[in-house]
Amino acid sequence: MTSRRGRRLVPARLGLRDVAQVGSAGLRGRPVRVVLSALGIAIGIATMIAVVGISASSKAKLMRDLDRLGTNMLVVTPGQSFFADKEVKLPKSSPRMVGRIDGVEQVAATGGIGDVRVYRSEHIPKERTGGIKVNAATQSLKNTLRGSMATGTWLNGATGAYPSVVLGHSAAKRLGITEAGQRIWLGDEYYTVLGVLQPLPLAPEIDSSALVGWEAARKRLGFDGHPTTLYERSADDEVARVRELLARTVNPEAPHEVMVSDPSAALQAKTASEGAFSSLLLGLGGVALLVGGVGIANTMIISVLERKHEIGLRRSFGSTRGQIRIQFVTESLMLSGLGGLAGVALGALATSVYAGATSMPWTIPPWAPAGGFGATLVIGTIAGLYPAVRASKMSPTLALHAS
Incomplete structure (x- = not known):
């Protein structure tokens, strides 16, 4: 024990x-x-x-x-010339030439109209431009950018030849436009607002623009027909090859005067x-x-x-x-x-x-x-x-x- x-x-x-x-x-x-x-x-x-x-x-x-906007879009803009006093422009035929490249699915263009301003009415002082640019736009622009309308409709073959305009998202806010059918003073006459675009992350320059039809811009606003920006979409597996061909296709005589960028890289x-x-x-x-x-x-x-x-x-x-x-x-x-x-x-x-x-x-x-x-x-x-x-x-x- x-x-x-x-x-x-x-x-x-x-x-x-x-x-x-x-x-x-x-x-x-x-x-x-x-x-x-x-x-x-x-x-x-x-x-x-x-x-x-x-x-x-x-x-x-x-x-x-x-995923919605895609990473297969390239943007073509004028580059710089070797001569400082030379103004570089894209050829008038460049949208048609880019569309012939094998693998390109969509092409659209805008053309800046530098001397034209847009106002809410003709009574607004000329110096109060609101930073809104007026651009001519091809009918394929909205689809190429995969944009959508916040209100109203996009330009078509009929409306694009008359004094009608589509506003970018920011431009509409600055002008106080909330719906289609309102009028704004553009150039020397009133234009009818056909619609307002939703924001475009891949093309922020469009958000602050007033877009008129290509033909109306030439006949009414003195547009010279030279595009200032080309938007191109190609098949995903063809983007790199198309990028190599774009500058030489747009301007075969001076490909160094063409700049090609990828807007999706910014996002x-x-x-x-x-x-x-x-x-x-x-x-x-x-x-x-x-x-x-x-x-x-x-x-x-x-x-x-x-x-x-x-x-x-x-x-x-x-x-x-x-x-x-x-x-x-x-x-x-x-x-x-x-x-x-x-x-x-x-x-x-x-x-x-x-x-x-x-x-x-x-x-x-x-x-x-x-x-x-x-x-x-x-x-x-x-x-x-x-x-x-x-x-x-x-x-x-x-x-x-x-x-």
Whole structure:
């Protein structure tokens, strides 16, 4: 038999339920302090989730626009001549010549009419142009740009020969035009507004333009017939080959005076540039998260000082130092976890509101809330270690007398 004197007392183990109960006891007793302490963590996580979500939503919108508008469009404009005093123009026949290139599916052109201005009425002072340019446009322009009408109709063979105009999205706003059928003063007479275009991300220059038919521009506005911009669409697998042929086809005598560009590259560059800006905002969110962690550590230290009597009683009834450490680390984890959950919810809500206000698809990568919540748990553990160790080292006798 083993004598009673030889036995060792073994402290009871704390189960998960016990750990949760003792860890949450301090939170239940100080709800206001809990809310204020968790607020710092919540702000940091909400900032990070919102930044990632808004950036992802913006990229999703850009990719959706690229899928809709296509990346198979090239733009041809006049380049520069070797002679500084020479004005470079695209040949009148260039739209027809580009259309003959094998692989080209659509061709459209616009021609600037430099001396003509457009106003809301003939009573507007001449100097108040509003930055609106007047351009002649071929009938194929809307389809080539894959544009759509916000209101009204596009130019056709009949209306394109008469004093009628289609306004770009920005031009209509500047003129105060909200619907088709209204009239504006263009050149020396009134033109009827046939319609207003939706914004064109691949051709922003059209947004601030007033577009008249090619024939009407020549007969009524003195247009010389030389296009200033060509828009060309080809099969996706033919874009590179067509690009090599465009300059020589448009102007065989001086291909160096022709500039060919890819407007979709600007949207792709915008998608890439948003990542750098998001990294900066993520850094700011990380700073807020660290500040929240410092706040939790401070709260836990104060909690330890205020609860010396409780610590002394638990130690007197047999709680080990390890169990005291677990209690305060668990409390810190719960505090940061509450802040993390609130932050994820607030960040998702902010992203949803912004996406709805800007007509973007609501997108949050799954790793963002998971990573954000995981970061709060790590910070909660680190913030609770020192207070937990300090609490576990208290002498039960001194702790009881300090109350």
